[in-house]
Amino acid sequence: MRKYSRFGLYLLDMDGTIYFENSLIPGAYEFINKLKEENIPYVFISNNSSVSKSTYLEKLANLGIPCSEDNLFSSAMAMGLYLKENYLDKKVFVVGTKLFKDELLNYGINLVDDESADILVVGYDRELTYEKLEVACRLLDGDVIFLATNPDLVYPLKNKRYLPDCGSICNMLTVATGKSPKYIGKPNPFMIDYLKKKFGVRNEDVVVVGDRLYTDIQLAINANVNSILVLTGEATKEMLEESKVKPNYVVDSIKDLI
Ligand SMILES: [Mg+2]
Known part of the structure; x- marks a missing residue:
């Protein structure tokens, strides 16, 4: 596997990848703080359109995860941008x-x-x-x-x-x-195309980390960027075997990326 520091932009799914309801998945805190220490940009991407930016910022702050508006992109925000454009x-x-x-x-x-x-x-x-x-x-x-x-x-x-x-x-x-x-949300590549421009990175520098094959991993495939599937959420080894949607890498949990 490529060394994690070789990716230039991490797009992190939230539910099932870094937390489940109100509990952090072990290793998520350490991994995200490591990215921050090394100045590697990361953006939390969520398909949940029922809540606002501030809901996420509050939740992540309560979990001790460093996050500002720049590190956050939801399908609600993507829809706002898409309609505006x-x-x-x-x-x-x-x-x-x-x-x-x-x-x-x-x-x-x-x-x-x-x-x-x-x-x-x-x-x-x-x-x-x-x-x-x-x-x-x-x-x-x-x-x-x-x-x-x-x-x-x-x-x-x-x-x-x-x-x-x-x-x-x-x-x-x-x-x-x-x-x-x-x-407009995952797996439409609109979100990644926007973030690539915003952060000035190339496709090969971008990696999506997520737990769902038909949204997170399909998103990476549609946008022609790298993908890492974590097995802490929806997808299981059995689902992966049966699916046509294949990630570049599979890890048990975000902990394995530290
Ligand atoms: Mg998820």
């Missing part, structure tokens, strides 16, 4: 949380709460209602642009429980209307 003049209807809408407002996006929207954006909506779904279906019956933050089907909770994530909400809309969204 491509559709700043359009009206957007959001199926998402209040915090997600606040994040989009930070990017100057024009949000509306009715059927006058040009764009439908779906996130991981823990405040989902049938009123929102009714507007979404009405919009999808027309020629609205359909975007969504992340294709994750479930959001993991403690004790093997889970909630339907953005991908499941979108699947429901797809079954009802026949329309499918374009996902």
Whole structure:
């Protein structure tokens, strides 16, 4: 395996990679502090679009992990940037949380709460209602642009429980209307393309570290950068064997990267 210091930008998944709910995964603290000591840039990338930047900054600070706004990129922020770059003049209807809408407002996006929207954006909506779904279906019956933050089907909770994530909400809309969204979060390479420019690094310098094959590792493949799968979260050795999505490296845990 390449020596870790030879990568020039670490893109770190959070849930299942550096922590699980409110507990750090052993070795995560040491690994991230090592990167900081060696001045190797790292960015936490998350597909969770239900919370805001400050939610993450607070959580990471509570866990003792050094992080500023520069080290953070979520699918909510990616959606804000994407809309700003491509559709700043359009009206957007959001199926998402209040915090997600606040994040989009930070990017100057024009949000509306009715059927006058040009764009439908779906996130991981823990405040989902049938009123929102009714507007979404009405919009999808027309020629609205359909975007969504992340294709994750479930959001993991403690004790093997889970909630339907953005991908499941979108699947429901797809079954009802026949329309499918374009996902902006992982594994769309949009997030990596943006970060490569921001940090001025080449593809071979970038590595994604994550626990999910169909988001984290697929992201690295789509963006043509390196990938390391950790086995502390969703993916197991058996899943890896059966999957067509193969990482460059596999480690039991982030601890092995110190
Ligand atoms: Mg994860």
